Amino acid sequence: MVIVDDAEIQLLNRDYLQKDRPTNVISFPMQEGEGAGLHPELLGDVVISAETAARDAAEAGIPFTDELYFLLSHGILHLLGYDHERGTEAEAQRMEAKERELFALLRRELPPT
Secondary structure (H helix, E strand, O other): OEEEOHHHHHHHHHHHHOOOOOOOEEEEEOOOOOOOOOOOOOOEEEEEEHHHHHHHHHHHOOOHHHHHHHHHHHHHHHHOOOOOOOOOHHHHHHHHHHHHHHHHHHHHHOOOO
16 A cells, blocks of 8 residues: 555546546556566555545544545455446445445454544
């Protein structure tokens, strides 16, 4: 996981996803495309914008750390093949259910914030 600011994630979003704006999280899978399988034990990278995460957390009225854990889980699910943007509505719902499940597990294991 890499934590960056809005300017850095906007560059990544523009250069790799052709979306010229900041976003909260981007996943870069290492098991897709050229070079896939070179290191089967590595899923890829998750990049999170701390600035966007802080704004999202404030808007939702949740702790910043909760938002970071959620975004990390979200990014890892993308690395595992879940897709809420390009798939069907059922696939999006499946990803959301898995996010809730993972976040509930994390909240039980982590010390209170």
